[in-house]
Amino acid sequence: MDGKGEAHDTRRAQVRRLRYYSLWLAVFWTLLLAASFWLGFRQQQEEALSISLAEARAALAKDLRYRNWAEGLGGVYAQVTEINRPNPYLSDKPERDTSTPSGMHLTLITPSDMLRQVFQMSRDQPGLGQGHVTTLTPVRPEYAPDPWEAKALQSFQRGATEASDIEIIEGKPYMRLMRPMMAQDPCLRCHHNDNGFVPRPVHGGISVVVPIEQIRKAMKSTLVSSALGHGLFWILGLVGIGLGSKNLVRKAATLAESEHRFRSTFEQAPIGIAHMSQDGKLILVNRRFCDIVGCPPDMMLSRTIQDITHPDDLSVFQEHFRLLLGGSIPVYSAEQRYRRPDGSAVWTILTLSLVQSSQGVPAYLIGVVEDITERQKLEEQLHQSQKMESIGALAGGVAHDFNNILTVIIGNAALMQMNLPRESPLRIYLQQMLDASERAAGLTRGLLAFSRKHAITLVPVDLNGVVQNIKGLLLMVIGEGHELTITPSPRKLAVLADVGQLEQVLMNLAVNAHDAVPEGGRISIATGHETIEAEVAAATSILPGSYATIVFSDNGSGIPKEHLEKIFEPFFTTKAQGKGTGLGLSIVYGIVRQHNGHIKVYSEVGYGTTFKIYLPLTGAAQAEAEQTTQLFPRGTETILVAEDDENVRKIVVDILEAYGYQTIVAVAGDDAVAKFQQYQDQVSLAFLDAIMPRKNGWQVYEEIQRIRPGTKVLFTSGYTDEIIRKENILAERAEILTKPVSPSLLLTKLRELLDS
Numbered sequence: 001m002d003g004k005g006e007a008h009d010t011r012r013a014q015v016r017r018l019r020y021y022s023l024w025l026a027v028f029w030t031l032l033l034a035a036s037f038w039l040g041f042r043q044q045q046e047e048a049l050s051i052s053l054a055e056a057r058a059a060l061a062k063d064l065r066y067r068n069w070a071e072g073l074g075g076v077y078a079q080v081t082e083i084n085r086p087n088p089y090l091s092d093k094p095e096r097d098t099s100t101p102s103g104m105h106l107t108l109i110t111p112s113d114m115l116r117q118v119f120q121m122s123r124d125q126p127g128l129g130q131g132h133v134t135t136l137t138p139v140r141p142e143y144a145p146d147p148w149e150a151k152a153l154q155s156f157q158r159g160a161t162e163a164s165d166i167e168i169i170e171g172k173p174y175m176r177l178m179r180p181m182m183a184q185d186p187c188l189r190c191h192h193n194d195n196g197f198v199p200r201p202v203h204g205g206i207s208v209v210v211p212i213e214q215i216r217k218a219m220k221s222t223l224v225s226s227a228l229g230h231g232l233f234w235i236l237g238l239v240g241i242g243l244g245s246k247n248l249v250r251k252a253a254t255l256a257e258s259e260h261r262f263r264s265t266f267e268q269a270p271i272g273i274a275h276m277s278q279d280g281k282l283i284l285v286n287r288r289f290c291d292i293v294g295c296p297p298d299m300m301l302s303r304t305i306q307d308i309t310h311p312d313d314l315s316v317f318q319e320h321f322r323l324l325l326g327g328s329i330p331v332y333s334a335e336q337r338y339r340r341p342d343g344s345a346v347w348t349i350l351t352l353s354l355v356q357s358s359q360g361v362p363a364y365l366i367g368v369v370e371d372i373t374e375r376q377k378l379e380e381q382l383h384q385s386q387k388m389e390s391i392g393a394l395a396g397g398v399a400h401d402f403n404n405i406l407t408v409i410i411g412n413a414a415l416m417q418m419n420l421p422r423e424s425p426l427r428i429y430l431q432q433m434l435d436a437s438e439r440a441a442g443l444t445r446g447l448l449a450f451s452r453k454h455a456i457t458l459v460p461v462d463l464n465g466v467v468q469n470i471k472g473l474l475l476m477v478i479g480e481g482h483e484l485t486i487t488p489s490p491r492k493l494a495v496l497a498d499v500g501q502l503e504q505v506l507m508n509l510a511v512n513a514h515d516a517v518p519e520g521g522r523i524s525i526a527t528g529h530e531t532i533e534a535e536v537a538a539a540t541s542i543l544p545g546s547y548a549t550i551v552f553s554d555n556g557s558g559i560p561k562e563h564l565e566k567i568f569e570p571f572f573t574t575k576a577q578g579k580g581t582g583l584g585l586s587i588v589y590g591i592v593r594q595h596n597g598h599i600k601v602y603s604e605v606g607y608g609t610t611f612k613i614y615l616p617l618t619g620a621a622q623a624e625a626e627q628t629t630q631l632f633p634r635g636t637e638t639i640l641v642a643e644d645d646e647n648v649r650k651i652v653v654d655i656l657e658a659y660g661y662q663t664i665v666a667v668a669g670d671d672a673v674a675k676f677q678q679y680q681d682q683v684s685l686a687f688l689d690a691i692m693p694r695k696n697g698w699q700v701y702e703e704i705q706r707i708r709p710g711t712k713v714l715f716t717s718g719y720t721d722e723i724i725r726k727e728n729i730l731a732e733r734a735e736i737l738t739k740p741v742s743p744s745l746l747l748t749k750l751r752e753l754l755d756s
Helices: 003-073 111-122 147-157 185-190 213-268 287-293 311-325 373-419 426-451 463-469 471-478 499-516 534-540 584-594 620-626 646-658 669-678 697-707 726-733 743-755
Strands: 076-079 097-099 105-109 130-134 163-169 172-181 204-211 272-276 282-285 331-339 345-356 362-371 459-462 483-487 494-497 522-532 545-554 598-604 608-616 638-642 662-666 683-689 712-717 735-738
Touching (some): 003 163, 003 172, 003 213, 111 130, 130 147, 147 163, 172 213, 287 362, 311 331, 345 373, 373 646, 373 743, 459 499, 463 471, 463 494, 463 499, 463 545, 471 483, 494 499, 494 608, 499 545, 499 584, 584 598, 584 608, 638 669, 646 743, 669 683, 669 697, 712 743
Parallel strands (some): 483 522, 638 662, 638 683, 683 712, 712 735
Antiparallel strands (some): 163 172, 172 204, 272 282, 331 345, 459 494, 522 545, 545 608
16 A cells, blocks of 8 residues: 555544544533533422422421410310310310300310311412321321321331421322421320320321422423523534534644655655664664665664764764754764674765754754765766876877877888888898887877777778787786787688777776786687677677677686676776776777677676677778788878977978978968968978967868868877867868878878879
């Protein structure tokens, strides 16, 4: 699953968790309000019960006060009626009955009868509290208790002092309250054992029934208001929870997206990033940091930054680490090496900074690491290349001056040889001098090949001769400890090539072979002929045709297969640091391709390496060899000779004049332009040195062409320069002779140009 899918799953999980939390919060809010409502309901019930009980107690207290008042009087006399008849229990009392002077018969009404009659009167008004006097042993029916009263009276006998309860009577709620009725002294004076009255601590009970419907209605109204309030709060709470949950989900999604972006940026950064504690312990590392150091993340998180720092850099790092923690420096940046588990070192640029907490105290450190190992290698390769360029420039300069000297030696020796009789014994010495000079010219060509300043001129050459002529130089390169075998083809191999460039190819391959077998070994060079058919060409990426081949082999250590594809890349080398520039084989490849050729490499570790070079065959060399030309052709034309070296200038003039030519001499570039402008009608050809003071040969050539277009020019040089080779115009539009120039070659080339 990709990072985007993982982030989506993470966000969904977070949203799911938040919804679960919101659901539980809603349930908790509901239970909390339900508990609040239930507690309020219970409190209202208790308050209603307390109010009802208080009203009942007030009514009962009023009835008891009335009874106490009546008992204190011992009763009252009332007119004898159907309701107030003489009390049979007081028949032995002479004062029970009496008459008024008017003859109205009166009877004594006991306190209990008085209270009963008051209760009887209140029954006609249902809104008032109803009272009742009762006993478990009633002597009159109206004193008989109902079931609730009987139960209360029984509890009084067990010591209870009050009984209360709520009952529904005729569909309406009433508070019932009852207290024991104790026998008082006034009653005992009338009631005694003679008339069957048994005195007890609890003689009976007096109860009251108080309507509480209004209280219930008030409680219900309060309850409804409370329910509405709680319901409103419940709805508002759920809405708040929903909105809060939605906001939290949105913030969680934003936070998850931000975290995903941070994680993606952190993990996919092309540089190493590490968070570390103040003691250097690694607490968070990205993938690139692990790749740079060469450790898996689980191993990295068990180490400190000091553990992986190279011992040679550790003391400096620890000192700056301490300064950073102390606030003495804001950031630390330096090139630093880290040690990999395999013991190798990796060069990096470390930038370390301290992160402060919200309280402004050091929290942790962030290190940013960039791998500069390849850059270090490239810099070393650049330095090596610059060094080689400097050496090449020196070699080119030496070769240039030496070529001028050789030109003078060869020219004078050739003139002397031409002027001596064939039977003169001095001709042998002159020939030896010319042969030695030719070998010296070969050395300068090697130096120019090394400096890459030799003019690229493809001419027909015999490949066998090129390989055999460079054997001495190759032996100097590989040393005496190596065996060099050269096997030329029995067939003449004519190719279009630049001899100096081919010699550089062989020299570079020899250096490469020497390094492959430093203790001494066998190096073999063989030339041959091979025809590439169309089927083979398709498989080998070589154009069909006939090729001359150079097979260069050694019995060295060989090249691993994984390096073969990159073996011709610039700056790629399998040699140890400081042992190679990685340019030798890339130069070989470039030269071969410039010759329209191909190069293949075959190698096996432990068995050596073979390079096979294919160069197209040509028939031009054989045709040239068959030509019969005059060795020293003569002429009568006027030649403008521009050469800054006095000795070279003199020998050239001497050769030309000796063979019939007229000369006009110039010592510098501007002098050559002036002389040509002065004698333009006489000059048939300009012989120009490529490098001269004030104006180089190419600039003189351009001036001459402006003065008289079509003027023939022949260049000569000990080496070429970018000034005269800009975009290869010189190689395409002008002829050039490479120093040292023999008299025969000079005269032949002049004659060819003049006759063309």
